[in-house]
Amino acid sequence: ETGVTQTPRHLVMGMTNKKSLKCEQHLGHNAMYWYKQSAKKPLELMFVYNFKEQTENNSVPSRFSPECPNSSHLFLHLHTLQPEDSALYLCASSQYTGELFFGEGSRLTVL
Amino acid sequence: QKEVEQDPGPLSVPEGAIVSLNCTYSNSAFQYFMWYRQYSRKGPELLMYTYSSGNKEDGRFTAQVDKSSKYISLFIRDSQPSDSATYLCASSPGGSARQLTFGSGTQLTVLP
Numbered sequence: 073e074t075g076v077t078q079t080p081r082h083l084v085m086g087m088t089n090k091k092s093l094k095c096e097q098h099l100g101h102n103a104m105y106w107y108k109q110s111a112k113k114p115l116e117l118m119f120v121y122n123f124k125e126q127t128e129n130n131s132v133p134s135r136f137s138p139e140c141p142n143s144s145h146l147f148l149h150l151h152t153l154q155p156e157d158s159a160l161y162l163c164a165s166s167q168y169t170g171e172l173f174f175g176e177g178s179r180l181t182v183l
Numbered sequence: 184q185k186e187v188e189q190d191p192g193p194l195s196v197p198e199g200a201i202v203s204l205n206c207t208y209s210n211s212a213f214q215y216f217m218w219y220r221q222y223s224r225k226g227p228e229l230l231m232y233t234y235s236s237g238n239k240e241d242g243r244f245t246a247q248v249d250k251s252s253k254y255i256s257l258f259i260r261d262s263q264p265s266d267s268a269t270y271l272c273a274s275s276p277g278g279s280a281r282q283l284t285f286g287s288g289t290q291l292t293v294l295p
Contacts, residue, residue, distance in 0.1 A: 076226070103280065112191050115227075115271070115285040128281055162226055166280040174226030 074098055076175035078163050084181045085153065093148040093178045095163030102167060104146040106138060109160040109177070121146060153182045186210050189272055189286030198295050202259040206272035206286045209253065213274040213284075216248045218257045221269045221288065230270070231257065262293045 076097045085091050097104060106118040120128035121140040135157075137149040146163055160177040189206045196202055204218075215234055219227035231246040233239045239246045247256040255272050269290045275282040 105281070112287055114185070114187065114189075114287045117281065117283075120281045164226075164280075170278075170280060171229050171232070172227075172280045172283070174228065176224065176226050 076163055076165055076173050078175035078178050080178060082179045086183050087153060090151040093161055095146040095175055097144055097165035099165055099173060101165035102143055103165060104140060105164040106148050107162040109162055155182050158182045186284045187272060187274055187286040190289055191287055193290040193292060195292045195294060196262055198262060198264060198293055200262050202262050202291060204257040204270050204289050206255040207253055208274050212276040215275045215278060216255050217273045218246055219271040219273060221271060227271055264293045264295050267292045
């Protein structure tokens with residue numbers, strides 16, 4: 073595996089479900105990010121982890137819960153989501169001051 | 184007002200055309216300017232990176248920044264069907280990736 077890999081690629085969940093998105097980076101970077109991409113809207117930065125410590129939380133609702141057990145893995149735990157949370161969730165990694173490398177994203181649909 | 188404004192398109196051009204993609208920004212502190220390309224069902228990838236004003240050329244691609252008018256442009260010469268993608272502009276005041284502000288993206292289709 074190379075680069076940034078995200079699983080699952082597609083996820084459909086009900087509003088009462090609990091699910092998790094997984095991201096793994098094989099680039100040796102020290103920072104990892106979660107972004108939300110909705111149609112016709114700019115990428116929204118959700119969370120930033122640097123050396124597995126959370127350094128940024130951009131006023132994200134508590135129904136999104138990130139977890140970073142080490143510098144290579146990042147999770148986004150989802151519970152009691154709303155239909156407006158349907159979007160493409162992108163994971164990225166970088167050296168802290170460097171270029172962002174994105175995964176292919178997890179397409180989430182909330183029914 | 185959004186910090187980075189980008190016309191969402193869609194934009195369709197014939198193969199071989201010169202394409203001009205544009206963004207405007209409002210934050211005078213922005214010093215770093217980037218263009219990301221995102222193919223369908225893929226994540227964005229960095230295409231061009233410039234610092235402050237001026238031009239930067241890489242093959243068929245030229246990135247241009249005019250800080251006096253807060254205008255960012257990407258030109259594609261001799262466009263190819265493989266250039267069909269969504270192009271995202273992004274800017275930041277410093278070199279930190281977490282400070283990047285993205286535009287909403289312009290969807291480009293190059294017709295063979």
